[in-house]
Amino acid sequence: MSKVQPRTLSGFMELLPGPQQQMEQIMSILRETYSLYGFTPLDTPVIESSEVLLAKAGGETEKQIYRFTKGDSDLSLRFDLTVPLAKYVALHYADLSFPFRRYQIGKVYRGERAQRGRFREFYQADIDIIGDGKLDVANEAEIPAIISQTFTRLGLRRFQIRVNNRKILNGFYAMLGLSEQSGDIMRTVDKLDKIGAEKVGALLVEDLGLTREQADEILAFIAIKGGNQAVLTALEGYRGRSEVFDQGLDELKTVVKYLAAFGVAEEQFAVDLTIARGLDYYTGTVYETTMLDHPEIGSICSGGRYDNLAEYYTDKILPGVGISIGLTRLFYVLNEQGMLNPEMNTAPADVLILPMTEDLSDAIALATKLRQAGVRTQLYTEQKKFKQKMTYADRIGVPYVVFLGEEEVANRVVACKDMVSGEQTKLDFSATLDRIQQGLAARRAGAPIREG
């Protein structure tokens, strides 16, 4: 038979069993942590009607869409989890209770140019809190608390959640009479890290036609740095010149105040006036999260407050706040940086039973007992030489191998080898189970991410 060359499409992540186990451990922690904060899981279709999915889209996004027809239907694959959420909330409004808190971990599709670390199919892990008409600012403080807890549980310590408030930026530009140019200005200011303050100031004057005074005010504003209280104090100096600014500052102060009660460590959280996020969508608090030792990776978790989630589908005003983790890219980066903890158990089983008798009944009964005790157990039933069986055990990385021969069956004992220490015991079932469960508990104490 002529063969088709098996391959996986470029830009589509397909993991080997070991790394896949690590990915599952990460997803499991995300699900647990999001649930702990009262978010309910959602699962929406990967395919939507193009008319619905592209109600808002345009420009770059639209070009990347996987769009096709099937019969008479014009269909598209979702490119994020926010538009499907907007549709869901508008469609099921009468059946939902607000505030509506949902998480969704799902694949999304963007036909980007393939390059290292860029994916066309990738997981996003989103949480959002949607209000009906109103949504209290306290929710904007809870979101970074969840981010902090999530990354801490994953094993990350050296990260920082950077927070700003769009009302502060909008109010500041309004003070200077530059509201209409704020988009251009923010794009220029974004080059600060690359070209320095002096050149940014020159560009503001020469390219955008600002006065020298306006440019200097902007440079002074974005130069506000320091601890959170120091930044807030500096911002107080601008109070009274713009209602929007004052409201943003009040919101930011509330967010900072409540974060301590939420258990977020001071050093994991920084007010940063250079964070802006997209220009149209976010209207209040905005977030970015960076790994302190890997700033080159950019934000690993971003989001913010928006005023009207589903305006393309409904007249209901549905403000919300949410964040998104680009999970596939994060996993790729962690792996590249060697930050996935190699000590986590990534074997398909905790115990591999090697039966040494022709009749498998005793080995099967032993496997059944181990499974009833919650131990992930694989029974090796193939007719192979002992050495080949041990090579298999090594290759799958199983922590314990159990041997069951005529002698063990007759003496009602179990021979068990710890594949890490090499130590071998011959004990009764209950003592063997104790030993295995203690060893597994010690392994489970670890986290999927390990820093430097």
Added chain:
Amino acid sequence: MSKVQPRTLSGFMELLPGPQQQMEQIMSILRETYSLYGFTPLDTPVIESSEVLLAKAGGETEKQIYRFTKGDSDLSLRFDLTVPLAKYVALHYADLSFPFRRYQIGKVYRGERAQRGRFREFYQADIDIIGDGKLDVANEAEIPAIISQTFTRLGLRRFQIRVNNRKILNGFYAMLGLSEQSGDIMRTVDKLDKIGAEKVGALLVEDLGLTREQADEILAFIAIKGGNQAVLTALEGYRGRSEVFDQGLDELKTVVKYLAAFGVAEEQFAVDLTIARGLDYYTGTVYETTMLDHPEIGSICSGGRYDNLAEYYTDKILPGVGISIGLTRLFYVLNEQGMLNPEMNTAPADVLILPMTEDLSDAIALATKLRQAGVRTQLYTEQKKFKQKMTYADRIGVPYVVFLGEEEVANRVVACKDMVSGEQTKLDFSATLDRIQQGLAARRAGAPIREG
């Protein structure tokens, strides 16, 4: 702004939060149970190159495929999890260890005619064991053990796994010199339940040109019924007439023998000579699983032994055995039949905190403590009337509501209402936590499925 009517495509399941929680509980039990038997999770792309995905497909399947082009690429959405597994194993052969045991729970796509209970996007939950060259028959006994354990953990009791062996069927038809007509014969025999033995016999003679003796032999064979031992004994009467038949009978006896050691109850398992499954693919043991009180639903979990998983991609001979649960359809049916246990906790949180103070710091600190203790906690921060807050608590179905006012803060107590019993307590944090955790543990003892 003109609105787009929000809608979800026909044939695509999109659940409300409560049912989605039930679906998640079912998926979580599947993941746990599959893991307990030493299967490793896989996650392959939803999109594959059409050339790869359709290497084998043809006929009905190919018509249902979601196939489209993006740039120069001819792409298709996967229509099952078996073809992607074949590709995966062929592609990553050198990095895998055999037997390779994997589970995958993922969405697949088939553009079927939309009708009630038929889905175009649906979850399959598959397990497979793949050997390299050979695979011991003991694996064919383990598969029904896993099915049995999975459904038992889901809460189902009244189910039966029906098992046959394709070699027995093939050997039997070979005895009669009818190997080449076996496909047509099996399709005619399939009508037995509908039209009765007499008419099946007539069709075999008149339409297929069998002799009366051949037809009678076939009717006698498929009439073999009774307990598993009785059926095996009856089958012994055919031994010695076909090598293939004898091999199939030996395999079936081994499967039956090992099932007891695997802990499968006698009544959950039946040898049934009318089970055939697809004609080309399966070569040994085949399985179907029916709900005893709902035979009209058909098989809820099917599969079998195959001899060459990846023949379209590689010269390696990769025999295997696997089963698949059509999860979306199963969930739909369970819901229609009222078999989803309404006593399971489907609320987004275990505790809803209603702060009665303007400053939220104490309420936030309380939420943080509850979450640290593993209690899923939602903080209600909106400015609403008390009655509206309690209506919200009722609607989301949260088991406990905690009130925190100035008095409670001053006295270091927590007011907590059990939303089912209506009982309200005012105790310190630790006593409140104990009460909540005991109540939650009792709720968690249930299973997602509840029978009549």
